[in-house]
Amino acid sequence: MTPDLRCYGDDIHSLAELVPDFDLRSPMDVQTWYAREWQAIAETLGFAQQLAAAPRAVPTSEDRITAMTYTGLTAFEHALRAGRPGVTEAQARVQSAVIQAMTAAGLARGELWRVTADPTTLATGACYPEGNRSMRAFYPDTAPGYFGDGWPGPPPRAESACGWQTPLVLHLGTFPWVYSARLGDVGPGARWASPAMQPAIEGLHVVASLMDPATNLRQDARQVTAIYRHFAAHTAPLVARLPGFQAGRATAGQLYQRGRFLYAHQGSLHVAALDGPRGRLAASAYNYILRRFASFFAVRRATLRALTTLPAEVQRRAATSPDPCLRQQVEGVARAS
Amino acid sequence: MSRGIWVALGATASIGGALLYSRRASAASSAPSNAGPAEQTPPVIELAALPRAADVTGDLSRNWGETPVDLRPLFMLIEETARIPGSARVFAGVAYHESHFVTTAHNGNATGEQDEREGSRNAYANSKDRNPPLRYGDQAAEFGSGGLFGALAPYFLWTGVPEIGKKAPLLNAAPTLVFQPRAAAFGAAVYMQRLLSEYRVDDVPDIKAGWANPGLLKKGRGGKKYQEVRTRFLEDVKALGIDLADVDTIPAKLDASAWPGVPAVFAGLVGALPKELS
Numbered sequence: 001m002t003p004d005l006r007c008y009g010d011d012i013h014s015l016a017e018l019v020p021d022f023d024l025r026s027p028m029d030v031q032t033w034y035a036r037e038w039q040a041i042a043e044t045l046g047f048a049q050q051l052a053a054a055p056r057a058v059p060t061s062e063d064r065i066t067a068m069t070y071t072g073l074t075a076f077e078h079a080l081r082a083g084r085p086g087v088t089e090a091q092a093r094v095q096s097a098v099i100q101a102m103t104a105a106g107l108a109r110g111e112l113w114r115v116t117a118d119p120t121t122l123a124t125g126a127c128y129p130e131g132n133r134s135m136r137a138f139y140p141d142t143a144p145g146y147f148g149d150g151w152p153g154p155p156p157r158a159e160s161a162c163g164w165q166t167p168l169v170l171h172l173g174t175f176p177w178v179y180s181a182r183l184g185d186v187g188p189g190a191r192w193a194s195p196a197m198q199p200a201i202e203g204l205h206v207v208a209s210l211m212d213p214a215t216n217l218r219q220d221a222r223q224v225t226a227i228y229r230h231f232a233a234h235t236a237p238l239v240a241r242l243p244g245f246q247a248g249r250a251t252a253g254q255l256y257q258r259g260r261f262l263y264a265h266q267g268s269l270h271v272a273a274l275d276g277p278r279g280r281l282a283a284s285a286y287n288y289i290l291r292r293f294a295s296f297f298a299v300r301r302a303t304l305r306a307l308t309t310l311p312a313e314v315q316r317r318a319a320t321s322p323d324p325c326l327r328q329q330v331e332g333v334a335r336a337s
Numbered sequence: 338m339s340r341g342i343w344v345a346l347g348a349t350a351s352i353g354g355a356l357l358y359s360r361r362a363s364a365a366s367s368a369p370s371n372a373g374p375a376e377q378t379p380p381v382i383e384l385a386a387l388p389r390a391a392d393v394t395g396d397l398s399r400n401w402g403e404t405p406v407d408l409r410p411l412f413m414l415i416e417e418t419a420r421i422p423g424s425a426r427v428f429a430g431v432a433y434h435e436s437h438f439v440t441t442a443h444n445g446n447a448t449g450e451q452d453e454r455e456g457s458r459n460a461y462a463n464s465k466d467r468n469p470p471l472r473y474g475d476q477a478a479e480f481g482s483g484g485l486f487g488a489l490a491p492y493f494l495w496t497g498v499p500e501i502g503k504k505a506p507l508l509n510a511a512p513t514l515v516f517q518p519r520a521a522a523f524g525a526a527v528y529m530q531r532l533l534s535e536y537r538v539d540d541v542p543d544i545k546a547g548w549a550n551p552g553l554l555k556k557g558r559g560g561k562k563y564q565e566v567r568t569r570f571l572e573d574v575k576a577l578g579i580d581l582a583d584v585d586t587i588p589a590k591l592d593a594s595a596w597p598g599v600p601a602v603f604a605g606l607v608g609a610l611p612k613e614l615s
Binding site: 043044045046047048079084185252253269270271 | 381383384386387389390391396397398399401402403405406407408409437438439440441513516517518578
């Protein structure tokens, strides 16, 4: 049985088609699919060399995805350590604690893709010391952007030591492009590294987790769908202005549509960008973000297809999900098996 | 850069047919322009795409600052092909200044860039009698400068002439080839090697001074312009986030003694051109 993602809408079904389909029960499929995804992530984020150099153990079929996640995150860590620190130790420490707290809560709520919190309820208040001042550890991302129309409230319940007046919102599903704005060629989350701590690894861990079948099923796909639709609605007019790529007839330096992705002919995808009312969006960021959405639903489809082979606890969670589409699909799988 | 300097550059260039580079190209100009009267319509040339991380062995993570991730392999490929250790990040610094990493940056197609076009006209007029003919010489003369490294079109097309004469690989190419990053890289590699082997280059900022005008490494050394170019380069690499003092990635002095020759560098960076151009 091939699970039908049309329950979420035809656009979501098409979205999943942007990356190859695969069978979770096939070790070769799994190896190929996840290796390709990690390669795509690494090339955009600049750790392809570290990924290629990572030792490849031969994992058992059960832990193949976990092994590749470990390899990918380790490669990312090596690249982070080789690069320039982007934040102070104090900021990194707070970022790390905040991300851990928010992802734990997000996972429990089935909302890991976009995590939100009242910053004053977090242990550090999402503030860190810099000299004798208290600074926000993250950007207050509440203006209308490519992932949403902004989050004006509710305001923090307590007074913030560092001036938080809005919720703290992080789009970890598209890490390192974690804010609805600031979608330049380097995702803001990629700078979350100090000499001793790399909160960025925790950010990329969320991306990896959403490709893990069990965590993927725990994520409420309706949240992902809503954010994707917002992103698509605000980028579609910008992408529509671009010509379609035709091999042999392309102009150097021109940005093209190639399939649903962008292609800079004889140029840098990190330099090319879409400019719209919601700000500048680097072509590399666009491709990466679109692929993250597509990968999420491709994993969801593959996971549903292999649902009966997954642990009983995973199946139970899926069957009792607040997402009616997921429950419906689980029932379909049960009927077919 | 003033017209007067370009005239002087032309004279300097004529000594060895040296490739000379423009001031920073306009990053806003991202499409090739029509470059004056065409001898004939140039054939479309498609060089290989940008190299990827797997195509190089050198480090692509440390001390690159904000250099775009997908251009780092190109800069490293230049270093590895030209065998000039530590040059990759210097090329990145030069490209940041010259083009802001826009591969099709072009000086000469805007009203305010008349100097640049006059520069290429003078370069062509002053040097065409001393160099092999360019198939698209008139277009090159009208082109101005461009590409990742801000190459002045006639000198770009004459790249390799001092070394291999009429076998120089770009004599039959159109100036718009400079918009293809592998071709621009070839020109930059040859020019870097020439600066390092034929001029006194005391440190990395001297390379940028020579990039602007080789005369600054001779009579102009120590002068106001020399200092200005060096200072601006230091500001550029700082803004880019590259640390020139990181000797693990950039030696204090670059060394081109292992240069493998123009044909090998062309083969390594560009490959083969279509038969009609060779």
